[in-house]
Amino acid sequence: MRALVVIDMQVDFCPGGALAVPGGDAIIPAINDLMPDFDAVVLTQDWHPPDHSSFAANHPAAEPFSTVQMPYGPQVLWPVHCVIGSPGAAFHPALAVDVADMTIRKGFRPQVDSYSAFFDNDHATPTGLAGYLRERGLDDVTFVGLAHDFCVAWSAIDAARLGFRTTVIEDATRAIDLDGSRRAAQDAMRAAGVRLA
């Protein structure tokens, strides 16, 4: 049984948004077309409180896109984005959200970010997605959405490590590409056993 997991197709990650991924909205028609081919469709939604520790604005004198050490490891500091309940946190209006069976929200704990759809960035606190997929017999998971080199890559690597047959459809993702992060993410996904289609 096959699940399509659509990562963070939200207003703030599309052109004009607070943390826009170049061409982020261009993949929406392809994602909508893929949805009927799967046994289940899951959406993820980046969902941060205003005091979230991943926001540069909450670190005195820190610039957006710089990196700091958190108790759980290095963390890129982002512009304020996807604030709970804000227009930027909404799904892009062109996304076929009605087809989805499930929405997983992530990043709502102030002290830890959550790139992966499965775990917070401490790699320990689960979102519940693995249990949902297993309980429904969804052993084959395909990822699309934003951003290729952060939330899509971290989700796909965790899925492969958790034992799911894992595919990323690269044409239906777009990258932030910070300091070569796109290439590094591709290498890490391949090393983890993710199929790049």
Ligand code: VGL
């Ligand atoms: C993401 C940076 C911060 C993503 C989310 O969806 O890839 N990137 N929050």
Ligand code: ZN
């Ligand atoms: Zn975020």
